[in-house]
Each structure stands twice: as structure tokens, then as C-alpha cells.
Amino acid sequence: MDEETLIESRNAKRYKGVSKLLVQDGFGVLTVEKNALLIMKVLKIDEFERTRDVIQILYESPLLEDEACKQELIVLVTAEEYQFRLTTTEWTKGGYEPVTTSYLFKRLILKNINSGELEQKIIDYLNLAVNKMKANLRVCKYCKRKFIIEDMINNNVCHGCASEYGRVIF
Numbered sequence: 001m002d003e004e005t006l007i008e009s010r011n012a013k014r015y016k017g018v019s020k021l022l023v024q025d026g027f028g029v030l031t032v033e034k035n036a037l038l039i040m041k042v043l044k045i046d047e048f049e050r051t052r053d054v055i056q057i058l059y060e061s062p063l064l065e066d067e068a069c070k071q072e073l074i075v076l077v078t079a080e081e082y083q084f085r086l087t088t089t090e091w092t093k094g095g096y097e098p099v100t101t102s103y104l105f106k107r108l109i110l111k112n113i114n115s116g117e118l119e120q121k122i123i124d125y126l127n128l129a130v131n132k133m134k135a136n137l138r139v140c141k142y143c144k145r146k147f148i149i150e151d152m153i154n155n156n157v158c159h160g161c162a163s164e165y166g167r168v169i170f
């Protein structure tokens with residue numbers, strides 16, 4: 001596989017509507033699908049991307065609406081766990097070409113948790129993630145917009161302003 005094909009494949013097929021998770025006649029629902037249905041209900045999300053064994057959902061917190069930072073909580077759902085991931089930026093090709101990716105924040109192992117407890121735990125993890133995302137934000141001293149740390153060259157200058165006002169060239 002060449003690099004171009006690999007880059008194209010970053011965007012998996014996206015489905016809208018939880019009913020798309022449920023399979024046709026004659027097949028039962030998989031554990032990964034049950035797990036996805038539960039968390040999508042709790043987070044009130046109806047879009048997902050998937051392969052057979054992994055379902056990915058994106059949650060944009062209403063508490064983090066600032067456009068400059070566009071943070072999302074990413075949840076990878078498998079048969080055994082929810083993996084909560086937070087947005088980051090990978091600078092490909094050196095200092096330019098930012099690509100939004102994610103990093104592992106917390107894992108919630110689903111063994112031995114009843115569904116009532118699980119709903120509460122999902123909400124707890126969501127709150128932890130939102131607090132962490134807020135703590136990751138910094139204000140640029142030039143444009144006054146908020147950015148995640150990865151989008152700044154230091155604690156108070158964003159990449160855009162670094163090129164415009166500073167001596168940094170990207």
C-alpha cells in the first residue's frame with residue numbers, strides 16, 4: 001500500500017442514525033454494537049464510524065464551543081472497553097500540515113459493570129475529559145483566541161500569530 005492510499009483511508013465511512021448499527025434479519029447484535037448503542041444513548045449521539053470490531057464516535061462538548069480550538073472527545077468502542085481519547089494535532093511534514101488526531105485519555109473496562117453503573121461512569125468520564133480539555137486550552141496573547149497546547153508554539157503564542165508577528169516561519 002502506498003502512502004497516498006493510506007492517507008485517503010483516514011476517513012472511514014460515517015453512518016448517521018443508530019438504526020444503522022442494528023443488523024438485518026437473522027443476525028444477532030454484537031457485543032460491540034450493544035456497547036456502542038449504550039454510550040450513544042447516554043451521549044445523545046447518532047453518528048458513528050466503524051469497522052467490524054471497532055466503532056468510533058465523536059462527541060463535541062457544548063462546553064467547548066470556541067471555534068479556534070475545535071476539541072472533540074473520541075470514543076473507541078470494542079466488545080471489552082470504551083477508550084476515551086482527546087483531540088491533539090500532529091504536525092506532519094515537520095512544522096507544517098497540521099492533522100487532527102487523538103491520544104489516549106482513559107479506558108473504561110466493561111467487565112462486571114451493570115448498565116446503571118455504566119451510565120453513571122460514562123458521565124463521570126465525560127466530565128473528566130471536558131475538564132482535561134479545558135485545562136489544555138491557552139489564550140494567544142496576539143489574537144486572543146483559545147487553542148490547545150499542541151497548536152501553540154509556546155504557552156501564549158499560536159502558530160498563526162507566530163508567523164505573523166514573530167520570526168517563526170512555517
Ligand SMILES: [Zn+2]
Nearest residue numbers: 140143158161
Ligand atoms: Zn494567535
